[in-house]
Amino acid sequence: MEAKSKSQNMKSTTCTKNFECPICEDREIVVEEREGEVWARECTCKPQKQINRMFKQSGMTEEQRKIKLEDYKISPQTKDMFKMVKNYIEHFKEIQESNILNKGLALIGAYGVGKTMLMCAIANHILSLKIPTMFVVGPDLIADLMSAQFDGGREVFDNKVKQLTTVQVLILDDIAKEKISEWVQTQYFRIIDARYRANLTTLFTSNFTFDQIEAKMGEAVGSRLFGLTRDHQVIVNAPNYRISGKYEKLYL
Ligand SMILES: Nc1ncnc2c1ncn2[C@@H]1O[C@H](COP(=O)(O)OP(=O)(O)O)[C@@H](O)[C@H]1O
Ligand SMILES: [Mg+2]
Ligand SMILES: [Zn+2]
Missing domain, CATH: 3.40.50.300 (P-loop containing nucleotide triphosphate hydrolases)
Structure with a gap:
């Protein structure tokens, strides 16, 4: 039972997924390289995702x-x-x-x-x-x-x-x-x-x-x-x- 669920987990993490946001692949953070430096910024999808999460957690x-x-x-x-x-x-x-x-x-x-x-x-x-x-x-x-x-x-x-x-x-x-x-x-x-x-x-x-x-x-x-x-x-x-x-x- 244990082994089975582990292999299922691995499968789900390695298979390609349809992301709601292709820009950040639903991480809500975009990492960019600018002039040799790595910058992370909030993805534009984050505010809406936060609202969606609140709706989901609302209990309705x-x-x-x-x-x-x-x-x-x-x-x-x-x-x-x-x-x-x-x-x-x-x-x-x-x-x-x-x-x-x-x-x-x-x-x-x-x-x-x-x-x-x-x-x-x-x-x-x-x-x-x-x-x-x-x-x-x-x-x-x-x-x-x-x-x-x-x-x-x-x-x-x-x-x-x-x-x-x-x-x-x-x-x-x-x-x-x-x-x-x-x-x-x-x-x-x-x-x-x-x-x-x-x-x-x-x-x-x-x-x-x-x-x-x-x-x-x-x-x-x-x-x-x-x-x-x-x-x-x-x-x-x-x-x-x-x-x-x-x-x-x-x-x-
Ligand atoms: N004025 C209304 N217009 C449209 N649908 C209504 C209206 N009043 C009640 N309903 C519908 O009737 C059902 C019962 O309403 P509900 O809100 O559960 O009533 P209550 O909480 O007062 O018991 C629900 O499916 C609701 O959507
Ligand atoms: Mg009621
Ligand atoms: Zn995004």
């Missing part, structure tokens, strides 16, 4: 990485959500460069209204600005952290948490859908609190209201999620979907 599927705001069909029910998202995208750079504490955005509403789709459109816009962005689905995030803690060990787990707490833009899709335990609450608190304190941009979608999120994830997480997105929150009014409780007055 290939399909999701193609979603644009223009793909979204507006209905009377969703026009306000669309308007806010459009406005957010148009002003994202200013928001990002400002010192405000609530740079994030929250889309709350029933399933199937296009919350995930709009978040992908936002993520794609932000990534095109070369801003590192991570898109994670709540239940997947928790499963991922659990397997990191229990199978990967301390270092793997810490690295994952560090990525989530330091990435410039974090998008949490379908938050509060996961089965909540004390452990889950603790992980969310660590991530959300660190991002809150570092004033990092955090966006999320949920089909639970802020009050329900708070009841599920705890007051500390709920109130920080509210604070992080305060200026850009939409509750999509779908049938049988009502806001209630302490945050209700903010939407009247």
Whole structure:
């Protein structure tokens, strides 16, 4: 088994390959000789490759990485959500460069209204600005952290948490859908609190209201999620979907 995989490796390194960039053969560096001296310079393909890498590492599927705001069909029910998202995208750079504490955005509403789709459109816009962005689905995030803690060990787990707490833009899709335990609450608190304190941009979608999120994830997480997105929150009014409780007055 070992010998076989070695020979396969050798084969792949010696065979000729179709390079995306024939100039640098995908090394992103061009080495040139000028007047007897060797110079290395960045290849012109590097900026685009960096963006492509960011897209690939974003956590979105290939399909999701193609979603644009223009793909979204507006209905009377969703026009306000669309308007806010459009406005957010148009002003994202200013928001990002400002010192405000609530740079994030929250889309709350029933399933199937296009919350995930709009978040992908936002993520794609932000990534095109070369801003590192991570898109994670709540239940997947928790499963991922659990397997990191229990199978990967301390270092793997810490690295994952560090990525989530330091990435410039974090998008949490379908938050509060996961089965909540004390452990889950603790992980969310660590991530959300660190991002809150570092004033990092955090966006999320949920089909639970802020009050329900708070009841599920705890007051500390709920109130920080509210604070992080305060200026850009939409509750999509779908049938049988009502806001209630302490945050209700903010939407009247
Ligand atoms: N307004 C819309 N225009 C175009 N496609 C939509 C729209 N709303 C939802 N969809 C599509 O319907 C499906 C469900 O949307 P999704 O974004 O997952 O909804 P949610 O996250 O609110 O549950 C997806 O395939 C999405 O692309
Ligand atoms: Mg969704
Ligand atoms: Zn190149």
